């Protein structure tokens with residue numbers, strides 16, 4: 001069944017212009033499609049742009065139980081984890097600049113908790129992860145696993161007003177109701193606490209260049225943000241001092257190949273060959289069209 005979606009920022013139904021037509025069928029919803037960093041296959045719903053706030057959203061969507069798919073999704077990370085740890089720690093430092101947080105941090109949708117490992121190793125005494133995939137949690141480091149909660153982020157999953165920092169890396173743009181999820185994250189923060197998300201920037205040069213061929217135009221993404229609409233969303237939740245910016249990733253050349261819009265079987269062949277292994281070892285810093293948004297709880 002098709003469901004019309006409304007803009008989470010403006011709360012309007014319709015009031016949008018079509019951007020890309022749908023190419024989704026029933027098969028698009030296997031658990032393989034929903035595993036976190038799979039080879040992109042570029043299935044997507046119709047994308048529309050909100051006339052009022054410019055937010056890009058999937059509309060309409062099919063009646064699919066996302067929670068069930070994410071719970072069952074398998075987990076496949078590979079060689080990029082060290083780069084991602086470095087990238088995300090830098091973002092947290094940027095977002096919390098001038099504050100001496102070291103007590104507590106939570107993450108929503110963090111897979112096997114690799115970022116929480118980095119946060120704990122860097123300075124945070126208490127870490128907590130909220131992650132629906134039980135397979136991902138089972139792969140968490142032994143000292144992190146007891147602090148992972150197998151759930152979507154809902155009210156009461158984390159104690160209210162109990163964390164200095166909250167994080168959500170490349171999860172926000174997968175949520176069907178980002179406002180409600182962000183409100184629960186807001187509630188878990190102490191007054192003065194900082195929340196930071198990383199998402200794709202759909203107005204970045206790479207997204208503009210690739211258009212519909214961009215891996216971000218995908219059925220997994222319910223909304224795609226810009227610096228402007230990301231900031232507007234944070235303000236709607238009640239965050240103050242909202243700030244945002246672009247960030248660079250530390251990736252291997254293998255990962256970059258995986259993102260390029262060329263034949264899926266060709267990419268698979270190269271990535272599984274000795275050349276793929278070599279490409280996996282070459283790390284580069286790349287502006288891939290990602291952005292961060294942060295805000296402070298009053």
Ligand SMILES: [Zn+2]
Pocket residue numbers: 007008009010011050051052053054055
């Ligand atoms: Zn809107």
